[in-house]
Amino acid sequence: MSSEYSLSHLSDPDLLSNLSALVARERAATAELLAHIAEVDARRLFRDAAYPSMFAYCVGELHLSEDAAYKHITTARASRRFPMLYDAIADGRLHLSAVLLLAVHLTSESIAELVAAAAHKSKLEIERLLAERFPLPDVLASIRVLPSGVTESGPLAVLPALAELAPEPVGPGELAPGRVEADELAPGRVAAWQPAWPAPRASASSQTHEQNRATRAKVWPLSTRRFALRVTIGEVTHGKLRYAQELLSHQSISGDVAAVLDRALTVLIAQLEKRKFAETSRPRPGAAPAEGHGRYVPAEVRRAVWRRDGGQCTFVGESGRRCEARELLEFDHVDEVARGGRATVDRVRLRCRAHNQLEAERTFGAEFMNDKREEARRRADERRVPAPGAGVTREPPSMIVCAP
Ligand SMILES: [Zn+2]
Numbered sequence: 001m002s003s004e005y006s007l008s009h010l011s012d013p014d015l016l017s018n019l020s021a022l023v024a025r026e027r028a029a030t031a032e033l034l035a036h037i038a039e040v041d042a043r044r045l046f047r048d049a050a051y052p053s054m055f056a057y058c059v060g061e062l063h064l065s066e067d068a069a070y071k072h073i074t075t076a077r078a079s080r081r082f083p084m085l086y087d088a089i090a091d092g093r094l095h096l097s098a099v100l101l102l103a104v105h106l107t108s109e110s111i112a113e114l115v116a117a118a119a120h121k122s123k124l125e126i127e128r129l130l131a132e133r134f135p136l137p138d139v140l141a142s143i144r145v146l147p148s149g150v151t152e153s154g155p156l157a158v159l160p161a162l163a164e165l166a167p168e169p170v171g172p173g174e175l176a177p178g179r180v181e182a183d184e185l186a187p188g189r190v191a192a193w194q195p196a197w198p199a200p201r202a203s204a205s206s207q208t209h210e211q212n213r214a215t216r217a218k219v220w221p222l223s224t225r226r227f228a229l230r231v232t233i234g235e236v237t238h239g240k241l242r243y244a245q246e247l248l249s250h251q252s253i254s255g256d257v258a259a260v261l262d263r264a265l266t267v268l269i270a271q272l273e274k275r276k277f278a279e280t281s282r283p284r285p286g287a288a289p290a291e292g293h294g295r296y297v298p299a300e301v302r303r304a305v306w307r308r309d310g311g312q313c314t315f316v317g318e319s320g321r322r323c324e325a326r327e328l329l330e331f332d333h334v335d336e337v338a339r340g341g342r343a344t345v346d347r348v349r350l351r352c353r354a355h356n357q358l359e360a361e362r363t364f365g366a367e368f369m370n371d372k373r374e375e376a377r378r379r380a381d382e383r384r385v386p387a388p389g390a391g392v393t394r395e396p397p398s399m400i401v402c403a404p
Contacts, residue, residue, distance in 0.1 A: 024092065031079075031090035037072055038080035044354070050317030052325035052352040060324075071096055078103040082111050093119040101126050105134055229261075297331045297343045304345045305331060315355035325352035332356045336363050 007015060037058070040046065046057035058069035075096050079085040088094040094102075098118050106114060118126050217231040233241070244260055253259035297305075313323035332351040333343065351359065361369045 027092050028090045030096065031086045034072065034076040034079050034089065035086060038076040041073065041076065042080065044358070047315075047354050047358040048317060049319070050315055050321040050323045050355075052313065052323055052328075052354045056324075071100055074103060075099040078106060082106055082108070084111065084115065088115050088119070095123075097123045098126050101130060105130065295333075295343075297348055301343055301345050301348055302331060305348050305350060308345070309350040312350065313352040313355055314349045315351060315358070323352060323355055325354070328353045330356045332359065336360070 010018065037054070040057075041054045044054075046052075046054050046061075049057060049061060051057040051060055054073050055066075055069050058064045058073060059066055062069075064072065075085070075089075078099055079089070085094065085099055089096070089099065094115065098121065101123065102114055102118060117129060121129065217229070219227050219229050222228050241257070241260065244264065245255070248260065248263075253263065311326055311329070313325040313329060315323040317323075329350050329352055331348050332355075334347045334349060335342070357369065364372075
């Protein structure tokens with residue numbers, strides 16, 4: 001232990017005053033840190049460093065923990081919108097958890113009053129304050145009921161009416177696991193991390209948090225190659241699982257939920273690959289190399305590009321780091337289509353959305369691309385249908401890929 005950490009020589013008053021000074025210094029540093037995160041985020045510099053998102057950059061490059069990255073990015077974005085938060089953090093009126101709680105409620109009209117009301121309050125006190133001001137409806141008992149664990153043997157219970165096999169409504173506690181409201185913060189896998197939830201208490205808000213905690217899927221490693229998965233499923237899904245087990249009852253895996261899940265995912269992945277990446281079990285033998293026209297990328301080209309690039313973004317930063325994104329991948333024309341780019345295997349590559357956009361900005365200029373995106377967004381709003389990104393090849397959506 002170096003001498004600076006040995007404090008036994010300090011008097012009690014000196015020790016306390018040093019501690020206060022350190023806390024003040026840390027708050028000032030935190031506000032400054034947030035300002036830097038917000039600026040890097042706004043300039044999207046994580047892309048140049050070969051990361052697909054600010055979250056990935058904070059975890060991979062800055063080595064923040066997942067929950068610290070989430071907390072800092074969320075509070076940095078809020079502070080960039082409302083710069084008075086920087087001051088409130090720097091002078092100790094608000095801690096980061098307070099800003100995190102307030103963030104979704106802040107408007108330019110309410111911010112001064114809300115910051116004043118939350119000043120120097122604990123997280124629990126702020127939760128109460130928010131529950132009073134922004135009350136949530138009681139959580140219905142019917143969606144509070146958690147199905148008991150799937151039993152692995154025994155006769156099938158009565159299946160829920162299979163006619164009701166419709167997608168279930170997504171409640172507040174059932175946001176896609178591992179994502180933060182479809183933001184780019186989370187790595188996009190089943191949640192491998194969880195924000196620290198507040199302690200249980202008897203308000204509507206706490207019920208929501210508890211509901212979240214109860215329903216959020218979580219994966220955690222048990223040993224080198226084994227993982228535990230905890231997931232809450234609805235009655236319909238439970239019925240499907242039991243029905244699948246019944247259909248498999250003549251096979252040895254029937255009672256093994258993990259094996260049934262693996263079988264189901266294998267089928268799902270094959271189906272998604274077929275649909276979204278034009279995978280087929282039998283490519284046309286001896287077919288001449290295909291070439292698309294305009295943005296169209298023929299199935300054979302997609303298949304070859306997907307295999308060659310290993311289902312991973314091909315962007316390489318100046319440091320030589322290759323982007324590790326395997327989700328939201330797009331088929332990117334090496335030569336922009338608008339400038340005569342051809343859709344042949346050697347002129348198409350996989351890029352994550354962030355790096356596809358970065359490339360387009362480098363080619364056409366960031367301002368031009370922003371204008372184009374704005375224009376596309378406006379048109380989409382008018383038509384109420386998704387608009388293709390102008391100048392950007394947008395291809396299949398998210399896809400989870402197993403390691404080869
Ligand atoms: Zn990428």
